[in-house]
Structure formats: structure tokens, C-alpha cells
Amino acid sequence: MAEVRVNLANHSYTIHIMAGIISQVGQLMKDMPLSRKALIVTDENVAPLYSGVLADSLAAAGFLPFVLVVPPGESSKSLATADKVFTQAISMGLDRKSPIIALGGGVIGDLSGFVAATYLRGVPFIQVPTTLLAQVDSSVGGKTAVNHPLGKNLIGAFYQPQLVVIDPLVLDTLPERELKAGLAEVVKYGVIADYDFFDYLIRHQEDILARRPDELIEVISRCCQIKAAVVAQDERETSLRMILNFGHTIGHAVEGVGGYSEYNHGEAVAIGMHGAALLSSSLHLCSTAASAAVKQLITGMGLPLTAPGYGTDELLGYLARDKKVVDSKVNWVLMQDVGRVTITQDVSEEHVRAVLSQLTENSNKH
Template sequence: MGEVRVSLADHSYTIYIQAAGLKQVGRLMQEMPFSKKALIVTDANVSPLYAGILADSVATAGFIPHILVVEPGEGSKSLATADKVFTKAISIGLDRRSPIIALGGGVIGDLAGFVAATYLRGVPFIQVPTTLLAQVDSSVGGKTAVNHPLGKNLIGAFYQPQLVMIDPLVLDTLPERELKAGLAEVIKYGVIADAGFFDYLTRHADMILKRNPGVLAEVISRCCQLKAAVVAQDERETSVRMILNFGHTIAHAVEGVGGYSEYNHGEAVAIGMYGAALLSSSLGLCSTAASTAVQQLLAAMGLPLTAPGYGINELLGYLARDKKVVDSKVNWVLMQDIGRVTITQDVSEEQIRVVMSQLTRTN
């Protein structure tokens, strides 16, 4: 079993990376001061594959699992769906020591985490991510949220899990599109913090796409290490943690304009990273070679680079409402080189429009 420790004083926790790890969740729960009832939140895609395995593990360890299945997709990251989870928690009598377990991708993790953070002013939370994107990014660090019609992740809380169990074997059933979506976040870590890891991804792109288990385990572990190190320095995103938003400013705008349905989160992040790389080189912050390297790796992983036909003014409208805006200025995370980024507000609307025109151009 691989382990990565997230060091956050009195709410530190461990990320476990283990093949067939779903079967070990109940045993790990026995080591914690939980009540007997537990609520597993999952979606209709994941439930028939893995909910039974997880529930059996929880029950074998002496707990009483209840399962709530919601609709898959970004539409479930809403106050309406959160209300369904609250209602289930109340109806089965969850108390302040009853764990809520997220079994699914980033949407389920964000939704269940938001409910855990706010139900009875906070109950234990466990992450069991089943997508690559969630395993390398969203399940680690304690960001929980639901969306609002006017913007993504605008209603939420920082709330750390008690533990994270990552089972790489579940990626065998992950659709190809979802695997590639996760690779966008993987590439992000190389760009923002580790040039050596970026080079590793470049050299192993084919093996990653073929789901080589050893390479995937290495990728997951390194991403978790990098994110844990950043989160330990800045849990609530007041300084260095902002670098994890590389590509996300444009990404959230792309998702919003597309109604959270045309591009999934990882695809939007890929478009956003390409946009951020173009903006970085156009501002003279990084070399054209560095920007091109990002473009080439994204393309090698089969990720989109542009959103043809999207309206520039619509995208700019979403940028203005982004949760990273402070005093009407966007905190842009931009490249200085592969493995090194900076945060700046010194970007004009004209410069943004030039990049947006490249991202939305139809050929």
C-alpha cells in the first residue's frame, strides 16, 4: 500500500493508494471514532460497478451502510441535489460522528464533501475517488462546493476528509474520454511544480494512454505528493495554493458557456492550460518553446486545445464572476517555464481577447 500524508496540524490525513483498496475502507474506518451508520454517496454510473464492494467492506467492519445514488454529471453539483443528500442523512439518522463517503468522480466528491461540511455543522468525510481526475486532484485538499447558475464552485467550503482511498484498479472501467480528462490535471502538476515529472509524462504518454498499471500508479502517487505539499503550505488558497488553478480560470468560463455539458472539466482545463500558455508567452513570461511543449503534450494525450465558435464576450463574462476574482481583477496563474509559474493580475482585457480569439477560432 502506498501512502501520502497530507500534513495539516490537527486535521491531517493519509491518502492510501492500493490495488483493490475499496475492500480495505471498512478496516480503516475501524481505526477512527465513527458512529455505526454511514452514508455512501455515488452516481448511477459508478453504483452498479463499485457501491456493492464498498458497502460490503463497510458492513463487514461492523458499520451500517446506506447508499444514495444521484444522477451522473455536473448537473448534480447543485443545491437541489445537495438537499436530497441532506434529506437522506436526516432520514437515516446520521449523527455528528457518522461518516459520509464519496464514491465517484469529482462531482460526487465535491457534492458529498459540501454536505459533510455543513450537515450538523460538520461530520466525518471519506473520499473514494473512481476517476483519474478525482484521484490525482479533486479528492485531495479539502475543496468542496456546488455550482450556481451564475458560476462554478461559488458555494462551498474548505473541509478535509478523514482519509482518501485510491484504488487504481477502478480505472479499468473508466471510459476513454474520462481517462483523458484526468490527464489534463496530471499535466498541470508538471507545468506548475515539476519539470522532471512533465518530462516523464512526455516520455510515457503512450503507456499512460494504454493504462499501464505501473506507470499509472507512479503518476497518481506523484500527483498526490505534489498536491499534498502545496496544500500543507496553504490550506485555504490565500497564496501558494493558487498555483493549482493553472488553466482553471479559462476552463470554468468554457464550462459555463457550454452549459457544463459540451466539455467535461478535464477537457476545459486542457483548453484553459493552452490558453494560459499562450498568454504567458505573449506577455514574455515564458519562452515560445515552453508554451509549445505544453501544447504538444496536451495534444499527445488526445485533449482539446480550443473551443471553436464560443463567444469571446460570453467567456469574458464568466471570467468576471470567477471565484478567483479579487477587487474586480483576475488572479492569473501563468508560466515562467515548465515547472515554474507565477501569479499576476497585470493582464489587460485586450491581451485576454487576443488569446480568446485563438481559442475560439473556427477553421
Template structure:
């Protein structure tokens, strides 16, 4: 078992990374100051695989859990779905110490976290992520949100979980496409903060893709450590935490243009990281060799590099509505070296258009 501490003063918490950890959630919650009634939010896919084990764990620890199942996919990150969860919470009589537990991927974590942050002005929140993307990124750090038709993650709050339990064994049932989607966020950590980790990923691509448990545990632990360090410095994304958005600016635009259905989040971030690397190189912030190294690792992980046929003007429209825009200027996260990035608004539309054209031309 590995543990990573997220140090945030009076709302610090621990990430537990443990094989078969799903069956330990109730025991880990048992001595925390929670009411016994709990609500698990999950989706149809995860419910059939893992809700039973989590429910049994909670019952054994003395809790009375209920399960709310929503449709899988980005469409559930909506105010309409949130209303269904609020209605369930109210009908169950959940009080201010009743934990809400997210069992699923990033969509479920964001949705359940948004509910926990706003129901009764805040109730305990537990993350039990079941996708690689959620385990290495979205379950840690307290970002919660739902989408709006005009943009992704525009309605939300910073709200930290009180506990994160990561069971690497659940990745055995993860579809190949979803595993690769999580690898986009994994690559991101190497690019923004740790050249040694980037080199480790480059050496272990094959082991990662065949889901070697020891390698995956090492990958998950390192990603959680890196994110915990960043979040501890800047919980509410006013400065250094912005580096975690590497690849996400263009990535969110790609998701939006595709109606949040053609490319999943990880695939879009992979395209966005390629775009950010190209933009960094074109601005002479990093070398062409480093740009190429990032491109090669993304490709080796089986992720897309381009979005052929997408419209440059459409993508620019989404960039203008990105939540990181301040005074009509995008905060770009760009490479200086592998392991070091910078945040800048000094990027011309001409440079952005040129990169978007490279990303969208038919190959």
C-alpha cells in the first residue's frame, strides 16, 4: 500500500493506493466524523462491476449506503443530472455529515463533488476513482464541476475530498480506450514537472500498455505525489496550479467542437498537448527535439495527435470561452524544457491559428 498526503491546512487528506482497496473503503471511513447514511454516485458501467463490493464494505463498517446510478459519459456532467442527485439526497434525508461517495471516473467525480460542495452548503466527499484518468488526476485536488452547453466545467467549485481510495486492480476491467485516455494525464505530469518521470514513462510504455500492476502502481503514486505538491502550493489555481492545465486549453476546445462525444477527455488533452508543444517550439520557448519527444511519447501511448477536419475558427471560438481566459486573454501553459513549463498570455492569434491548422489538416 502507498499513501500520499495532500497538505491543505485544516482540510488535508490522504490518498490510499492499495490493491483490493475497494473492500477497505468502509474501514477507512469508519472512524471519520460521518453520519451513518451515505450516498454512492456511480454510472451504469461501474455499478455492475464494483458497487456491490463498495456497498458490502460500507455495511460491514456500520453505514447505510444507497446507490444512485446515472448514465455513463460526459452528458451526465449537467445541471439536469445534478438535479436528480439533489432530489435523491433530499429524499434520503442526508444531513450535513452524510458522506457522498464518487465511484467511477472523472465525470462521476466531478458530478458527485459538485453535489457534495453545494448540498446543504457542503457535506463530506469521498473519491473512489475507477479509471486511470481519475486515479492520477481528477480525483485529487478538489476541482468539481458540471458543464454548460457553451463550455466545459464552467459551473463548479473547489471542494476537497476527505478521503481518496485508489484500487489499481479495477483497471483490469477498464476498456483499452479509457486506459489510454488516462495516459494523456500521466504524460502531462512528466512534461510539466518531472523529466525523470518522463524518461521512466518512455522506458516503460510496453509495461504500462499491458497493465503491469507494479508499473501502474508506481505511475499512479508518482502522479498523485506530483499533483499533491502542486495543489498544496496553490489550492485554487491562482498561480502555479495553472501548470496542470498543460494541453487542456486546446483540448477542451477539441472536446467542445466534437460535441463532447467524438474525442474523450484524455484523447482531446493528448491533441492539446501536441498543440501546446508545437506552439512552444514555434515561439522558441523549447527546442524542436523536446517538442518531438513529447509527440513521440503521446504517439507511443496510442493517443491521437491531431483532429483532422475540425474548423480552426470553431476551435478559436471555444478558446475565447475557456474558463482560464482573463480579460479576453488565454493563460497558455507552454513548455520550456521537459519537466518545466511557463504560463503566458503573450501568444498571438497568428501563432495559434498556425498550430490549429497543423492539428486539423487532413493527414
């Protein structure tokens, strides 16, 4: 078993990574100070595959699990769906030591974490991520949120899980498009923090795309290590943690313009990373070779580079509402080189508009 420790003073926790570990979640929870009633939140795609083995694991360890199934997709990351989870928690009589367990991808993790953070002012939260994107990124670090019609992730809380359990074997049932979506976040970690890892991804991309367990465990472990190190230094995203948003500023705008349906999160982030790399080189923050390397790896992972047909003005409107905006200025995460980024507000609308034009006029979609 690979283990990664997230060190956060009085609410540190461990990420457990091992093939087949989903059947051992109950045992990992058994020695924690938890009540017996447990609410598992999952979606209609994941429930038939893994809710049974997870519920059985909890029951064998003495818990009384209930599985709540919500519709799949970004539309469930809403106050309306959160209300359904609250209602279930209240009707079950969950108390302040009753765990809420997220079984699914980033949407389920964000939704469940938001409910766990606010129900009874906070109950134990456990992550069992089933997508690569959630395993390497959204399940770690304690950012929870639901969307608003005017913007993504605008209503949320920083709330750390008490346990994260990652089983790479569940990725065998993940649709190809969702696997590639997770690889966008994987590429991000190489760009922001680790040239050697970026090089590893270039050399092993075929094995990763083929879902070879050894490569997946290596990738997941390294991403979790990078994120844990960043979060330990800046839990509430006041400075360093902003580097984790590389590609997300434009990416969230792409998602918004597409109604959160045309491009999934990873695809939008891939487009956003390409845009951030282009912006970095146009501002002479990084070399054109570094920008090209990012573009090449994004393409190699089977991800889109552009969002043809999208309106530049519409994208700019979403950028203005981004949650990273402070005093009407966007905090841009831009490249200095592969493995090194910087945060700046000193980016003119002219430069941004020029890059957005490149992203929306080309023909490479998905």
C-alpha cells in the first residue's frame, strides 16, 4: 500500500492507495471515532458498480450504511441536490460523529464535502474517489463547493476529509473520455511543480493510457504527494495553493460558456492549460519550447487544445466572475518553465483576448 500523509496540524489525514482497497474501507474506518450510521453518497453510474462492495465493507466493520444515489454530472453539484442530501441526513438521524462518504468523481466529492462541512456545522467526511481526476486532485485538499448559475464553485467551504481511500482498479470501468479528463490534472502537476514527473509522463503516456496498475499507482501517488505538500503550506489558498489553479481560470470559463455540458472539467482544464502556456510565452515568462512541450503532452494524452466557436467576449465575462478575482483583477497562474510557475495579476486584457482568439478559432476539438 502506498500512503501519503497530508499534514495540517490538528486535522491531518492519510491517503491510502492500493489495488482492491475499496473492500477494506470499513476496516480503515473501524478505529476512527465515528458513530455507526453512515451515509454513502454516489451517482447512478457508480452505484451499480461499487456501492455494494463499499456498503458491505462498512457493514462488516459494524456500521449501518445507507446509500443515496443522485443523478450523474455537473448538474448535481447544486444547492437543490445538496438539499436532498441534507434531507436524507436529517431523516436518518445522523449525528455529529456520523460519517458522510463520497463514492464517485469530483462532483460527488464536492457535493458530499459541502454537505459534510455544513450539516450540524460539520460531520466526519471520507473520500472514496472513483475517477482519475478525483483520485489525483479533487479528493485531496478539502475544497468543497456547489455551483451557482452565475459561476462555478462559488458556494463552498474548506473542509478536510478524515480519510481518503484510492483504489486504482476502479479505473478499469472508467470511460475513456473520463480517464483522459483526469490526465489533464496529472499533466498540471508536472507543469507546476516537477519537471522529472512531466518527463515521466512523456515517457510512459502509452502505459498510462493503457491503465497499467504500476504506472497508475506511481502517477496517483506522485500527484497526491505534490498536492499534499502544497496544501500543507497553504490550506486556504491565500498564496502558494493558487498554483493548483494552473489552467483552471480559462478552463472554468470554457465550462461555463458550454453550460457545463460540452466539455467536461478535465477537457476544459486542458484547453485552459494550453491557453495559460500560450499566454506565458506571449508575455515572455517562459520559452516557446516550454509552451510547446505542454501542448505536445496535452495532445499526447488525447485531450483538446481549443474550444472552436466559443465567443471571446463571453469567455471574458466568465473570467471576470471567477472566484480567484480580487479587486477586479484575475490571479493568473503562468509558466516560467516546465515545473515552475508564478502568480501574477499583471496581464492586460489585450494579451488575454489574443490568446482566447487562438483558443476559439482553431479546429482541434475532442
